[in-house]
Amino acid sequence: MRKILTLLFFVPLMAGLSARAQAPGATIDVQHYRFAITLNDADNIIKGQATVTAKFLRTTKQFELDLAGQNNDGKGMLVTALKEQGRPVKFTQDSDKLIINTKSIAGTVHSYVITYRGIPTDGLIISTNLHKRRTFFGDNWATRARNWLPCVDHPADKASVEFLVTAPAHYKVVANGLKIAEKVLPGNKKLTHWSETAKLPTKVMVIGVADFAVANAGNPGGTPVYTYVFPEDKEAGFKSYAVATKILPWFVKRIGPFPYKKLANVQSKTVFGGMENAGAIFYYEKSVYDFKGMESLMAHEIAHQWFGDATSEKNWWHVWLSEGFATYMTNLYLEGTYGADTLKSRLEADRKTIFGFEKRYLAPVVDSAFKGPMINMLNDNAYQKGGWVLHMLRRKIGNEAFWKGVANYYKQYNGGNANTNDLRLIMEKAGGTDLKQFFNQWLRTAGHPQLKITRDYNATDKTVAIHINQLQEKPYQFTLELLVDGKLYKTEVKDAVTTFSVPVASAAPEIKIDPNVNLLASFTE
Template identity: 35%
Template structure:
């Protein structure tokens, strides 16, 4: 342990003894458990989290002020676990509470009606999960929140479920050698902490970040380290409604450890270009800035709203890829702004980020690059052990981390690619913009996506989403062809030979009739499969050299 951390620990411990510690640190609940039926979606609504944290020691101190709309509820059930509690207040008065089994249930004042209530929780302890306090890959002390999927509860008393999005402001007191990143816009400049700051002000700086648009708790973070911070440029100019900057653009930056600046410059170089591409393709940039942060997250990349956290090891070893950067940047729209209302809807975040990440490279680097990425996704799905399960399971898995599988990523990306193939480019991108505009800052189910595309295309699409999202598997196609007796037609037979447990797919399918030698252009026809075996007759001027099924790769098939 570095000496200055030990000294700070002693300081913090002394300061903490002065405040009441009514509930010592209990054992934490397990991470990643799915919600119990009816656990979320009750009347009470958290509107805002105002979080104050004291960092710089293994133990943190926190004060969370939640602005809550009771909607008639008598109590506020918060997720919180493994931390000690100093005080709980409601509208400035000590409030009754029960703290057990991962829930801090606060009694709300009576007779409030619909008036908003401020609930304050003062707490302390060493988070058991969801907040990493340790030395980084270079041996220097760092502190990072790492919440996905429901690990904010280990350091932040919260309704830790994506149904209840809220705005957040963060005040962090940290050692002066640390830079502190958080969600939203920097408020003022970092300044020496007040003498009575939480955890003691001496020898620390206070940083403030605030976001005025709602986000899910799994993206509410702070990160603190000795960072080198560099701006990569301006982006989303004129299309960044919550940017605080007078030029109407956002700042795109990286926050990297000093040892890794050269690689960070390289791998994040096109991040502003990515922001501009997604802004044009999807809609206005939803947040106040975009920081790309080297961090202690357990994931390769974590799309925290306006402050993406990347694996410190991937950056230190120069193996973070631009594909991950494009994926995480597109999550700002899909995942952070438009959020799945339930964890089983994860493909609405990960499938979208996988596909839109690839779309950036289609636009920037060309069709071959895009097709290689999609082919890698296809192969990873076909080789996986999850093809017998649908993307959206009927029930959540026993552990939410099990959702991080290629159904949500690779197959999800292919569902969007196939949707594009079915409705065509123009309708696809119009549908995406409509879906985004309708649900920005909100929560969605797969049916909301279907509805948006049905509205824009004027076609029923329940069959499409049902077979690809709610049913398992993929089609395995076999085809053969011969000439008709009079030589005027290709007679094409196509069979779906996938498992009988999987659906018989309805597949609009491109067929390319390739003439022999120098006998003119290929002839493209569209057929629609609806049966396990079907025959199609295609008029041709002469016998072709070849007949190819889905030549441009629009269908996920084995």
Template identity: 50%
Template sequence: YKQDEKAGFKAYEVAEDILPYFIKQVGPFAYKKLANVQSKTKFGGMENAGAIFYYENSVNSKDVESLVAHEIGHQWFGDAATEASPVHVWLSEGFATFLAHHWLEHKYGVDSLRKRLQEDKHTIFRFEKRRKTPIVDTSTVTDYMVLLNDNSYKKAAWVLQMLRQKLGEEAFWKGIRTYYAKYMNGNAATPDFIAVMEKTSGQDLKQFFKQWLYTPLHPRLRITWETDKTNHGPHLHIEQLQKVPYELPLCITIGDTEYNLNLNDKVQDINLASPLKAGSLVADPKGELLAEIEVVEK
């Protein structure tokens, strides 16, 4: 708008940096131009291909950079590579949310990413108390708007971040670029994405996606520890409290020592050969796991 011209150009100018960065990370931009437009919309933004509309007061929003990154991310996922049906909307909204977080991590550092992930984690947990459905939700296929929720946005972005951690930078981004190249100007469903990521990484990811995309809720861990008198290190009794156990990587730190555990059962007992100072055992210190974790000293 004419009255917001100065604020608008300043708010949206970050698009000039985001666009080439996403091209580098994901692949070619599918359209001839990209316009960022202050407009009337009931959403925060609407990712029309090549012409994004933002809500009127976005030019004064403190979080406009994240919004711009999210909507530009949709130019790749949602516009150029489109989900085959609303059931797979996470391939659009989850990817755009992930890319927005990734942009902020790239620009401001990993602490920015961790802060947003922790904020999103609490939002996800609150949402799951109201609605106990998986990300790929086949129970509401007739109501598209119901599928636009914290599962398809924030939880899906968390899943992509955990996949990134599982595969490593090179394999993860190779998979993302391959998926985009294959389905650019086409449609894809969740199994299509899984197949690409398995092929490019050389890993069997079926259990990972089954538990994170097709299973409702999230893992809940209780870690009970005590000093083992035989090796002077802690004995860990780890319980997965949800109905079905997940396969989970769990980082434990004791002082400056890091232990990376693999969990795959309802109950596991583990001895760590390390002296333990009271209160110095920390589970998931970097906040990399979408789980509730309770640590109890016995």
């Protein structure tokens, strides 16, 4: 996901079992959602019929689904009926929950049909685009699906999903998965049925309904890549979005098979610059004309299909596993496409951003103490610092081991959930080294190394002693690279003060600190 500032920029059986996760204390594990949604042009009222199929994790007389009820302004969802196998089930609603009163036994599976209607307060954005045409776009991150869909609105509960959208016939509909039916209905309406069999978190379940121009940009590796743009922008959009056919196979080659059966890139109305909805990525309206920036934005969102969508965080504290991965995978794609200098320049820019953010909010990347609005978790710690940690991990264990670990991480947790420790264990195995200290200092400790570096020339043996002083309270452990008169030296640093000497040709050798941009630290000489 790329956040918009203001409006614009802001397998093996055991492996599969270990990847499954639920929120602590969860009563149900949703297996499948079937959302039948009716839209119209006369008003913003939606009619819904949701079939929620869930496995009960414990015996209970009552369970809850997330659903925003009607507020004082008359917006929100009102449930009018709830049935199981055609029989009414007792329920109540409050401002944010649908409480279902029914006895269920642990291990059993039940399907509930929920009929509801209302004007979404959020989640499904009903508005007009820049061409004054009416549009409907799902926008669920992080926990906004509940504003129009009865669900378990938490990333740990993943399920397959179907959308059956009835709308005026002039609209085209895009959603997760594959389009399995499109049927003209009486009254100048149309039913479009999309189905996704992969397990998704609700944050990336969406529909997009608009007057679209649609093109097939290509089928790299057998995965169809589609472009959905507003008709007025199709010439620019078909051109700028086509770069997806180059990005997708680059990631497939290194990470593993694409998790979904199609990839649609969609011009949309979203509060984000890009939103990584599974197999149906939404981009901000004017993105079609951003020919320079579109490649990096699209690389970020496509990387999310593996990281965040297919492999999802177990809870929001670990959101860097989505955003840090997407940030660094973008950098790696651009390095592979345009060279190492591109990676260096992006890392330098990200490093400055991280240090600026620390002055406003000093916290670890895995921020379990965070209490603010969910949207504020999309910060420079999750994106840039998370990406930087992956860069240093790659340098620590080596390129081959890093990519092996990335591929294994995706393979084990595809369709499931992971936390930071799960990633550590995978990377330890790939790299053959203990990474506890590395993960703790970079991800669970606030701040960064602040290094003061001085030098002393010894005329007798023609060497220079380089003194590395860590100014922060607790010393970090890391490898520091220095280029001395064109020769690269590496030294291991773990104490408050570290000194090492190198031969030099003069009393004033040229010294460059961290010449390859491999350390997240600030330097003063």
